[in-house]
Amino acid sequence: MSGQVLEMTSEQAVDANFDLTGWSRVRQLRVEQALSTWVAPDAPAGLGDAMRYAVLDGGKRLRPLLVLAASEAVAPLDTAVLRPLHDDAAFRARQDKAALRAACAVELIHAYSLVHDDMPCMDNDVLRRGKPTVHVQFGEARALLAGDALQALAFELLTPNDDSVSPGVQAQLCCLLARAAGSAGMAGGQAIDLASVGVKLSETQLREMHRLKTGALLQGSVMMGAACGAAAPAALLALSTYGAAIGLAFQVVDDILDVTADSVTLGKTAGKDAEQDKPTYVSLLGLARSQAYAQELLAQANEALQASGLHDTRALHALADMVVNRKN
């Protein structure tokens, strides 16, 4: 089966009639508006300014889009939902509210990790998304606190003190996000990254590092989206496989772009991996094999979606394609 899948091109998996740009634009706007409302406009002593600077008007919002796409994929036609018990419109509205909160929460975790990662004691980067990094703009102490407060805010968004999101969904979302962000996820991957400068890693070790550092939050985004609705176990497993594949693909492509793209296109300093002597897929496998590996992971993601039994996976297919074939 996998031989057949590996020959499938991304063009076959992506519906040519599906307008990812249009689909994304609507959702990016919704996320941007929600973030602008929710990200600490009243936080004291300049903290809110630093938090908003770190989060607003930045990035492709890939993680929020994954949350929303997964939530929409599991929405009303999934067999695990006992439909006679639910009013579809009310159920969908409730799910959309949860998904928007989950989308923003994941983005806050991503944003805080960039703030801390850019600090002098970590990567010491001064440029991010074409702007001065937060510690350059607001000082190190405030950058540290802004990152800390963004992480707390992520969990605050997931637990609205009203009945807009059911307690069970709130708890499940916090559970997924905490695991994706913590020592068995993103923070753990960053610790491995830190310890790997100048060290020769095996492909297994490199994959483990990226599975945690980048993959856990991307996969977590997909699973959080799914948790906003109700999905059959087989669909959850398929989404988990999809999330793992695009999570790893994202990093492989990152390593490729660090070599092939320029700083202006990237919106951050290109060529830093080699300069910092960090292990990458390109340094380990070479450019051509890294590119082939990215396509293989895309095929795995598409295969998982096709086996998921989910009704409409067009956005998830298109996002996987975008992750692998992006230019920055």
Place this chain on the structure above:
Amino acid sequence: MSGQVLEMTSEQAVDANFDLTGWSRVRQLRVEQALSTWVAPDAPAGLGDAMRYAVLDGGKRLRPLLVLAASEAVAPLDTAVLRPLHDDAAFRARQDKAALRAACAVELIHAYSLVHDDMPCMDNDVLRRGKPTVHVQFGEARALLAGDALQALAFELLTPNDDSVSPGVQAQLCCLLARAAGSAGMAGGQAIDLASVGVKLSETQLREMHRLKTGALLQGSVMMGAACGAAAPAALLALSTYGAAIGLAFQVVDDILDVTADSVTLGKTAGKDAEQDKPTYVSLLGLARSQAYAQELLAQANEALQASGLHDTRALHALADMVVNRKN
């Protein structure tokens, strides 16, 4: 009423037969064992070592004790519990599990805040609880990550992926903790603190800073304990007042001890506030008025407990007394 209360001494409020030391020892041990199990023994690349160093064998565990005392106070005799619907022993066991998780989660937030607060870009402190601070021991980058991972772990502890804690309690605990830790709580207070060096604050501004920086998490501890059980609205309000009073008292006493105690007794560098030109209660009110204010806050806390309608508040009374009359 308040005149009467202000004349009440702490000796009257504290039950002379209540053995706080013994009560605390049992619970500190339980918390210590739980933390030792839960704090990331498997975290990769030295991250787990830094996290455990930051958390284990340290401190008085005041916040966990407040969680447990509040949970025990609201436990089985509260009128809000529809007792006929519950098996008391099973209900209590479930509540104890939630409270232990909440106790540890609050301590992780406190521990992470100390790790980040000690870093060179913040307070630049090298001694904490008589040991080298985390960044001195493990380097700045790992200290930053350890703090980040501890915050995530706090929310992970609150959301066990089993049925030991009900989803509603999980969601409520995450909600309370996120708000206490974030920009409207601890992180916000630290931002004000940062912006206040060398600045002359009014008593109102100083109180607002401490209400957020220290008070929010102490009050949050009390409320999280209460959320593990079921409390009547009047009891919740009383506990909230109690938590606010001891939260502020804690900081007033901290300011007093910074002037009156030595580094060995404190387990951290004494006299730092004046050295760093930070606004404190002592610098604002003088020593004698600060000491009187601490006693007044203790009386407020005791009054709230007496008005709470709760059955057994001996531990909460004794903890308030300890907060105000502690020597380090």
